[in-house]
Amino acid sequence: METGVIASSGGPADVDVVVVGLGVGGAETANRLAAAGLSVVGIERDLVGGECPYWGCVPSKIMIRAANALAEARRVDHLAGRARVEPDWSVVAKRIREEATAGWTDDAAVERFTSAGGRFVRGSGRLVGPGLVRVGDRTFRARVGVVLGTGTTPAVPPVPGLAGTPYWTNREAMELAELPGSVVILGGGAIGAEVAQVLARFGVRVAMVEAGERVLAREEPESSERVAAALRADGVAVHTGARAERVGHDDSGFTVHLADGDRLRGERLLVATGRRAVLDTLGLETVGLDPTQRFVTTDDRMRAGDGIWAVGDLTGHGAFTHVAMYQAGIAIDDILRRAGAVDGTAGDGCRADYRALPRVTFTDPEVGAVGLTEQQAREQGCNVRIGFTPLSESSRGWIHQVGDEGFLKLVADADRGVLVGATSVGPAGGEVLSALAVAVHAEVPVSTLAGMIYAYPTFHRAIETAVRELLP
Ligand SMILES: Cc1cc2nc3c(=O)[nH]c(=O)nc-3n(C[C@H](O)[C@H](O)[C@H](O)COP(=O)(O)OP(=O)(O)OC[C@H]3O[C@@H](n4cnc5c(N)ncnc54)[C@H](O)[C@@H]3O)c2cc1C
Numbered sequence: 001m002e003t004g005v006i007a008s009s010g011g012p013a014d015v016d017v018v019v020v021g022l023g024v025g026g027a028e029t030a031n032r033l034a035a036a037g038l039s040v041v042g043i044e045r046d047l048v049g050g051e052c053p054y055w056g057c058v059p060s061k062i063m064i065r066a067a068n069a070l071a072e073a074r075r076v077d078h079l080a081g082r083a084r085v086e087p088d089w090s091v092v093a094k095r096i097r098e099e100a101t102a103g104w105t106d107d108a109a110v111e112r113f114t115s116a117g118g119r120f121v122r123g124s125g126r127l128v129g130p131g132l133v134r135v136g137d138r139t140f141r142a143r144v145g146v147v148l149g150t151g152t153t154p155a156v157p158p159v160p161g162l163a164g165t166p167y168w169t170n171r172e173a174m175e176l177a178e179l180p181g182s183v184v185i186l187g188g189g190a191i192g193a194e195v196a197q198v199l200a201r202f203g204v205r206v207a208m209v210e211a212g213e214r215v216l217a218r219e220e221p222e223s224s225e226r227v228a229a230a231l232r233a234d235g236v237a238v239h240t241g242a243r244a245e246r247v248g249h250d251d252s253g254f255t256v257h258l259a260d261g262d263r264l265r266g267e268r269l270l271v272a273t274g275r276r277a278v279l280d281t282l283g284l285e286t287v288g289l290d291p292t293q294r295f296v297t298t299d300d301r302m303r304a305g306d307g308i309w310a311v312g313d314l315t316g317h318g319a320f321t322h323v324a325m326y327q328a329g330i331a332i333d334d335i336l337r338r339a340g341a342v343d344g345t346a347g348d349g350c351r352a353d354y355r356a357l358p359r360v361t362f363t364d365p366e367v368g369a370v371g372l373t374e375q376q377a378r379e380q381g382c383n384v385r386i387g388f389t390p391l392s393e394s395s396r397g398w399i400h401q402v403g404d405e406g407f408l409k410l411v412a413d414a415d416r417g418v419l420v421g422a423t424s425v426g427p428a429g430g431e432v433l434s435a436l437a438v439a440v441h442a443e444v445p446v447s448t449l450a451g452m453i454y455a456y457p458t459f460h461r462a463i464e465t466a467v468r469e470l471l472p
Contacts, residue, residue, distance in 0.1 A: 012141040015039045016339060018133045019147045020125035020282070023050020025312030025324030026149025027109065032332050034118035036341055038144065042118050043125035043135050048109035050151055050312075051170075052321045059096045059174040060194055064362050066092045067201040071234075071364055071403070078402040087202045089179045096174065104175070127283035131307055134283075144339045145307035147331060148296060149324070150282065152275035152313040157186070161247040165254065168270045170195075179204050184256050184266035186244055188215035190361040192272035193227055197363050200234040207237040207264045209244050209256060216361060220374060220409055220423045222388075223367045227425075230363060230405065239264070277314040300351040302331040309335065318357055327352060355420075356441035360430035365406045368433030371421035371440040377411050385414040387466035391426045394465065395457035403427055406459075408466040410436070418443040432460045446470045 019030040022044035030042040047054050076083035097103055110120055123135040131142045154169040156162065173195055183199055185192045188210030200206045208215070208231065214224035215231070215238065228238050239258065247269065248255040254269040277295050284291040287305055295316030296304050304310045309331040312324035330350045336342040337349055361367040377384045391397035391406035398404070406426025413420045422436035439449055450471055454461040 012132060012139040013041075014141050014143060015041050015119070016142065016144045017041070017147060017335060018043065018125070018140045018142040019149060020127075020133060021045075021050070021148065021150035021312075022048045022109075022113070022120075023149055023151045023312060023324070024052050024321050025151075025328045026050070026147065027113065028325055028328040029147050029149065029309075029311060029332055029335075030118055031113050031116050032328075033335060034113065034116040036332075036336060037117070038335075038339055038341065040118045041121060041133075041140050041142075042113055043121045043123060043133065044106075045122065045124040047104065047106040048113065048120070049106055050149075053109075054101050054104055054106075055171045055174040057321055058100050060170075060191070060198075061362060062096050062100055063092055063198045064194060064364075066095075067198040068364050070201050075402045089176070089202055093177050097177075124281075126281065127286050127308075129286050132286075142307070144335060145309060146287075147335070148282065148304065148308070148310040148314060149312045149328075150278070150314055152277050152319055154271060155274040155276040156271050157244070157273050159186075159244050159247050161249070162269075162271070165247060165249040165269070167247075167254070168268055170272065173270055180267040181205060182253070182266045183207075183268045183270055184209065184254060184264045185270045185272055186256070187270075187272035187274065188212070188217070188238070188240065189272060189274060190216065190359075192270070193231065193361060193363050195270060195272065196231055196236045197234055200231070200236045205266075206235070207256075207266065208239065209242050209258065209264065210238070210240045211243050213241050215240065216367060218373075219361070219367055219369055222407060222409060223361075223369070223423055223425055226365060226405060226407070227361070227363050227367060230365060237264075275313065275319055277316070279314070298327075298352075300330075300353070301334040301349065302327050302352065303334065307338075317352075317354055318359065320357075320359060323354075323357065356437055358433055358437045360433065362430065364403070365426050366429035368424040368429040368431075368436075369422070370433060370437045371419070372411055373421055373423075374409070374411050377413070377420050382411075382420060383414040385412045385470050386410065387412065387469035389462050389465040389469075391459065391462055394459070394462040396459050396461065397426070399457060400427060400459075408432070408462045410463075410466045410470060412446055412470045414470075414472075416443075417446050419446065419449075426459055428459050432463070435460055435463060 016038040019042045034040040073083045073085045125135045128134045182205035185208045243259040246257040253267040256264040280291045296310040311327040313319045358370040387410035409423045411421035424432040454464045
């Protein structure tokens with residue numbers, strides 16, 4: 001399908017910018033460059049908007065909202081009398097299908113792009129030389145440059161017996177119309193943990209297999225412990241340090257054989273063992289880039305080479321929607337300068353800075369984190385000082401009572417007197433994180449954080465307690 005493109009017959013059609021992959025980062029870049037008056041061709045092989053709105057952040061958070069409502073209702077017995085809960089997945093599935101994804105169609109997103117002046121082509125784009133992109137039998141020549149925003153795809157481990165079985169990835173999990181009785185999840189990262197908790201709270205028997213020693217391995221060990229305990233409390237069988245040696249599949253479902261001899265049965269199997277960028281089909285070699293690398297390397301203006309930019313998951317700076325959007329903003333600024341559409345005297349432009357990269361795992365309790373973990377800070381040679389406080393010891397945590405599990409952990413560089421990282425786990429861990437993200441980003445002195453007023457009785461007031469531990 002093509003909207004708004006009239007390609008000259010024969011040679012390549014000349015445009016200002018070609019964007020390959022209209023996911024979160026690509027669509028933002030394409031829309032804003034088109035709105036700024038550049039002639040932009042946007043190429044998307046699947047749905048405009050990408051993974052986040054259709055199979056990622058949005059449907060998963062709708063599921064989590066519902067599952068958390070069930071969990072809160074179950075807490076009524078501890079706080080306010082009696083509540084009887086009858087989970088009904090069809091409400092969640094309907095909301096995702098009708099309200100969030102329009103039945104997994106992207107007419108509205110395509111319309112947004114074309115009404116901004118963009119030209120849309122449905123298909124797989126591939127570089128065929130500097131500034132040249134082929135899609136189907138058509139070639140476009142980009143006068144200003146090409147933007148790559150092709151994202152990532154599920155990384156499926158080479159477990160014997162797995163290939164060829166009808167395992168789920170995030171796509172099937174997010175399109176789920178009816179719940180199975182049981183699911184085995186391979187992978188204890190953010191996606192695995194979030195989906196495990198949702199399914200368990202809706203009454204599905206869930207087993208999780210994590211090869212590493214802990215779930216959420218990239219976060220603080222205390223976060224891993226807290227989330228594993230929460231999953232277990234919800235009935236998830238969490239197997240850490242457990243290697244899946246073989247997968248069997250028959251009419252009744254899946255068997256996962258673990259290296260220690262255990263066998264886990266599930267009607268369904270969800271593979272959530274990470275994501276990988278697919279670079280070997282993008283024609284990177286035709287522009288002098290290495291197609292065998294794990295990610296596309298970019299500089300701090302998101303340039304991957306001369307006249308070529310990359311934004312989003314495929315840059316390897318964190319597979320988050322907010323990273324893709326942030327990078328898109330930087331690439332847009334740089335491209336508009338290159339195109340002469342921005343006053344070149346107006347500063348040097350934006351530069352990417354990932355020191356204060358925030359990330360949230362939306363389990364209950366939520367795990368919000370920003371910047372470096374304690375171990376990363378030590379590895380970078382910081383003179384580390386830690387501030388730690390359990391949430392249950394704060395006034396708000398005590399008032400909250402059931403469901404108040406969590407903590408604040410602050411990682412300070414004692415020599416500079418600033419935070420270089422922080423973790424906020426709790427009922428609103430991702431929201432409490434915002435103050436800590438400002439502190440890490442702006443390098444607010446610890447003494448300033450210690451001298452300000454924190455509203456009583458909020459969860460974020462626990463920051464003050466943790467900060468006090470950082471004072472000399
Ligand atoms: C279950 C799940 C939950 C998530 N939850 C969160 C969350 O809560 N918060 C958060 O910040 N992030 C979350 N993420 C991550 C987030 O979805 C991604 O970081 C984000 O979508 C990345 O955007 P992107 O533009 O890099 O790539 P994508 O959104 O993946 O888009 C890439 C697009 O490129 C297209 N494409 C690929 N190759 C080609 C080609 N050759 N030609 C044309 N088109 C091509 C693809 O079809 C796709 O539409 C979640 C992800 C998953 C899977």
